[in-house]
Amino acid sequence: xYGRLLLPELQVLLAxxxxxxxxxxxxxxxxxxxxxxxxxxxxxxxxxxxxxxEAQKQAEIFQFLPLPQQIEIVGVIERGPLSxxxxxxxxxxxxDLLSRMDDEHVEELLPLMAQAERSDIRKLxxxxxxxxxxxxxxxxxxxxxxxTVAQALExxxxxxxxSEIISYIYVVDEGRRLQGIVSLRELIFTRPAxxxxxxxxxxxxxxxxxxxxxxxxxxxARFDFIAIPVVDHQNQLVxxxxxxxxxxxxxxxxTEDTYRLAAVEPLEDSxxxxxxxxxxxxxxxxxxxxxxxxxxxxxVLEHFEGVSDRFEWLVLFIPxxxxxxxxxxxxxxxxxxxxxxxxxxxQREELRALLHKELQLGLLLGxxxxxxxxxxxxxxTSQLIQASVVGLAVFLVVLMGISAGGMLxxxxxxxxxxxxxxxxxxxxxxxxxxxxIIYFQVALxxxx
Amino acid sequence: xYGRLLLPELQVLLAxxxxxxxxxxxxxxxxxxxxxxxxxxxxxxxxxxxxxxEAQKQAEIFQFLPLPQQIEIVGVIERGPLSxxxxxxxxxxxxDLLSRMDDEHVEELLPLMAQAERSDIRKLxxxxxxxxxxxxxxxxxxxxxxxTVAQALExxxxxxxxSEIISYIYVVDEGRRLQGIVSLRELIFTRPAxxxxxxxxxxxxxxxxxxxxxxxxxxxARFDFIAIPVVDHQNQLVxxxxxxxxxxxxxxxxTEDTYRLAAVEPLEDSxxxxxxxxxxxxxxxxxxxxxxxxxxxxxVLEHFEGVSDRFEWLVLFIPxxxxxxxxxxxxxxxxxxxxxxxxxxxQREELRALLHKELQLGLLLGxxxxxxxxxxxxxxTSQLIQASVVGLAVFLVVLMGISAGGMLxxxxxxxxxxxxxxxxxxxxxxxxxxxxIIYFQVALxxxx
Numbered sequence: 001x002y003g004r005l006l007l008p009e010l011q012v013l014l015a016x017x018x019x020x021x022x023x024x025x026x027x028x029x030x031x032x033x034x035x036x037x038x039x040x041x042x043x044x045x046x047x048x049x050x051x052x053x054e055a056q057k058q059a060e061i062f063q064f065l066p067l068p069q070q071i072e073i074v075g076v077i078e079r080g081p082l083s084x085x086x087x088x089x090x091x092x093x094x095x096d097l098l099s100r101m102d103d104e105h106v107e108e109l110l111p112l113m114a115q116a117e118r119s120d121i122r123k124l125x126x127x128x129x130x131x132x133x134x135x136x137x138x139x140x141x142x143x144x145x146x147x148t149v150a151q152a153l154e155x156x157x158x159x160x161x162x163s164e165i166i167s168y169i170y171v172v173d174e175g176r177r178l179q180g181i182v183s184l185r186e187l188i189f190t191r192p193a194x195x196x197x198x199x200x201x202x203x204x205x206x207x208x209x210x211x212x213x214x215x216x217x218x219x220x221a222r223f224d225f226i227a228i229p230v231v232d233h234q235n236q237l238v239x240x241x242x243x244x245x246x247x248x249x250x251x252x253x254x255t256e257d258t259y260r261l262a263a264v265e266p267l268e269d270s271x272x273x274x275x276x277x278x279x280x281x282x283x284x285x286x287x288x289x290x291x292x293x294x295x296x297x298x299x300v301l302e303h304f305e306g307v308s309d310r311f312e313w314l315v316l317f318i319p320x321x322x323x324x325x326x327x328x329x330x331x332x333x334x335x336x337x338x339x340x341x342x343x344x345x346x347q348r349e350e351l352r353a354l355l356h357k358e359l360q361l362g363l364l365l366g367x368x369x370x371x372x373x374x375x376x377x378x379x380x381t382s383q384l385i386q387a388s389v390v391g392l393a394v395f396l397v398v399l400m401g402i403s404a405g406g407m408l409x410x411x412x413x414x415x416x417x418x419x420x421x422x423x424x425x426x427x428x429x430x431x432x433x434x435x436x437i438i439y440f441q442v443a444l445x446x447x448x
Numbered sequence: 449x450y451g452r453l454l455l456p457e458l459q460v461l462l463a464x465x466x467x468x469x470x471x472x473x474x475x476x477x478x479x480x481x482x483x484x485x486x487x488x489x490x491x492x493x494x495x496x497x498x499x500x501x502e503a504q505k506q507a508e509i510f511q512f513l514p515l516p517q518q519i520e521i522v523g524v525i526e527r528g529p530l531s532x533x534x535x536x537x538x539x540x541x542x543x544d545l546l547s548r549m550d551d552e553h554v555e556e557l558l559p560l561m562a563q564a565e566r567s568d569i570r571k572l573x574x575x576x577x578x579x580x581x582x583x584x585x586x587x588x589x590x591x592x593x594x595x596t597v598a599q600a601l602e603x604x605x606x607x608x609x610x611s612e613i614i615s616y617i618y619v620v621d622e623g624r625r626l627q628g629i630v631s632l633r634e635l636i637f638t639r640p641a642x643x644x645x646x647x648x649x650x651x652x653x654x655x656x657x658x659x660x661x662x663x664x665x666x667x668x669a670r671f672d673f674i675a676i677p678v679v680d681h682q683n684q685l686v687x688x689x690x691x692x693x694x695x696x697x698x699x700x701x702x703t704e705d706t707y708r709l710a711a712v713e714p715l716e717d718s719x720x721x722x723x724x725x726x727x728x729x730x731x732x733x734x735x736x737x738x739x740x741x742x743x744x745x746x747x748v749l750e751h752f753e754g755v756s757d758r759f760e761w762l763v764l765f766i767p768x769x770x771x772x773x774x775x776x777x778x779x780x781x782x783x784x785x786x787x788x789x790x791x792x793x794x795q796r797e798e799l800r801a802l803l804h805k806e807l808q809l810g811l812l813l814g815x816x817x818x819x820x821x822x823x824x825x826x827x828x829t830s831q832l833i834q835a836s837v838v839g840l841a842v843f844l845v846v847l848m849g850i851s852a853g854g855m856l857x858x859x860x861x862x863x864x865x866x867x868x869x870x871x872x873x874x875x876x877x878x879x880x881x882x883x884x885i886i887y888f889q890v891a892l893x894x895x896x
Contacts, residue, residue: 271787
């Protein structure tokens with residue numbers, strides 16, 4: 001990124017204590033770019049740079065820093081300037097930060113802020129994490145119904161600087177209940193004397209303040225919205241969620257699902273900025289849990305010790321049998337879990353169709369892998385009977401793996417749990433146990 | 449979704465051949481909702497519904513249908529109405545559809561369209577798939593520099609109906625070269641007589657027409673843009689990519705990575721609408737390829753047959769050893785691949801820090817799992833020496849698995865390949881081979 005090439009220049013300006021130079025440097029770049037450069041510096045230095053800028057620019061740049069760094073920097077700023085910085089931040093970014101800070105620290109800061117900001121913060125902090133209320137911003141443009149287009153534009157002129165997005169303007173009644181929506185474009189291109197109510201679109205789609213953030217993002221993607229209004233239980237407008245939040249949520253949810261599939265508990269921050277201790281906590285639980293099926297597999301092997309003693313070649317193909325079933329099962333689980341994540345309104349008939357498809361796939365993929373395994377193991381052992389055992393076992397284990405990989409995530413979903421909890425390692429572990437039983441039974445049946 | 453509750457009503461209207469009723473039905477709902485209802489119907493019926501609507505509404509609804517269904521429906525519409533429908537579609541959605549249709553069919557349709565649309569289509573079709581050019585729309589608002597704010601608003605009034613988004617307006621010179629950007633908000637709230645050039649922001653971030661779509665989406669997410677301008681090699685403005693495309697791309701890329709991690713080749717459409725044959729093609733290659741390391745594992749086991757004959761209990765713990773290493777390695781690979789996908793500008797020092805972290809994790813997680821495996825297998829076999837072999841092997845295999853899972857995706861990236869190709873099943877397969885060697889060597893060392 002070209003921003004990083006500018007880091008040395010900024011270092012020189014800092015070393016020379018050239019305050020005007022630093023301010024000019026920051027004003028010349030996009031806040032997102034400045035933030036990327038600052039991400040390379042330690043907290044004290046970041047704050048030295050930011051304090052050269054005007055309050056608004058300061059907040060703009062600060063908001064683009066990763067949250068863990070924001071929290072670090074907050075620790076080195078004195079209460080006075082810190083409360084000012086937080087006052088200037090966008091309501092949603094501000095609450096993200098405050099909800100991660102120590103409660104005591106927050107309580108120290110709040111009295112230093114203006115009454116309006118303070119109550120806004122307290123309200124946003126009160127919404128549960130991952131709800132529409134926790135991610136929305138309170139900076140939006142709203143207008144009463146009973147004015148003209150000209151009056152509407154005049155009012156917007158006054159409130160606009162505070163509103164994050166004014167592509168849509170929300171029309172509310174005296175009780176702040178959401179009545180409809182007007183686009184800025186319509187407002188400009190309509191005769192000024194026309195009443196606002198005439199151009200208000202009343203068929204407005206909104207989300208509830210306690211809706212899950214994933215649902216909010218899906219609604220925005222579904223309707224291609226730039227912003228979606230958030231209402232409380234009395235249909236009063238309380239905020240909006242904007243398109244950039246939708247992207248962040250989608251990324252976050254996709255990352256969570258990917259982690260879960262690999263049996264890692266979701267991290268709050270990026271992997272890079274998560275401390276070692278937290279990473280261990282997120283990984284070790286599943287790893288230990290997954291030892292259980294492995295010991296069960298040992299029990300199975302012990303049970304069939306008589307068979308494997310008599311037919312020693314059986315042991316050679318244990319990795320092959322287990323890997324075939326596990327791989328095919330993981331593929332199915334991943335495809336089905338991702339399909340369910342992408343289409344939240346997936347229907348029962350569609351699930352049944354998916355399951356039917358998995359069974360067909362199990363038969364077809366099982367046959368193909370079975371034939372190849374049969375041929376290769378025949379070449380390997382030169383024994384037709386041994387190759388037959390391997391071939392038949394691969395067929396059955398792949399069929400079983402695909403069935404398990406397809407059905408278990410659906411079962412989890414039916415129980416109201418996150419289907420992605422049915423991680424690939426867990427599916428593989430189940431396939432290990434059942435696969436060994438199938439393998440030895442096939443052997444007993446064919447040669448025993 | 450509440451839309452589906454309305455399907456029976458629509459069916460009744462269709463059965464009664466109530467054209468006005470169907471039109472009213474479609475006009476009353478959001479196009480996205482109508483499309484969800486239509487997704488339940490067969491192509492002939494969908495077209496019967498759409499042909500009741502006005503041309504613009506027709507196109508709006510059609511655009512929200514999934515691409516495979518669009519292609520099916522296109523097959524049942526006659527050339528005349530079809531070319532009209534395609535003319536009305538947004539340029540980016542239109543090109544998505546045409547690029548998936550038979551070339552002959554497209555060549556039949558093009559002569560029926562207006563000259564301007566035709567050349568627009570030919571141009572957009574010429575850009576490589578997954579490039580900015582292929583996903584951009586040509587419906588944007590642009591203005592020359594040398595006019596006043598009042599003139600600018602007047603011109604927008606004329607071109608606005610055609611522009612997908614006019615939150616930003618692009619300022620170009622006589623050669624259509626991109627000069628800067630003006631927000632609609634600034635335009636409205638500025639004195640009408642002021643020259644446009646005075647309020648133009650010249651520090652505009654754009655992408656090139658051949659930039660990869662993933663890069664485009666990342667730039668939009670980085671700067672929180674609603675739309676980003678696309679320029680050609682002469683810096684001429686050729687289109688814009690909008691926020692809804694950014695969300696789609698992010699979803700698509702996340703899905704691709706998830707599939708790759710589970711050794712499934714990316715699908716073009718949703719899993720639900722992909723035919724069985726295609727799914728098999730996307731899955732079977734990897735499954736067959738992954739048989740190779742399994743046969744190598746058989747070779748390793750054959751090599752150590754003498755050892756496992758003497759110490760039969762060794763076989764019992766093969767699934768445990770392989771699963772521990774494979775699971776820990778998959779976790780590492782997933783975390784690192786996702787980190788690289790989310791932060792495209794990840795630096796060499798950061799990668800080194802990540803690798804260092806993985807090694808520490810290998811030592812720590814390896815120790816924890818080793819102690820537990822030692823204790824459980826001691827309880828299992830009541831033999832201290834056997835438990836020691838298992839414990840030490842688990843430690844080494846987990847350490848090896850995590851190192852491989854961490855390093856291999858980075859190596860792939862360094863070679864300029866997609867790190868997600870280093871799928872978890874492949875990592876697991878490598879761990880299988882090396883894990884068996886380590887296990888038997890440990891056994892030979894401790895008991896042999």
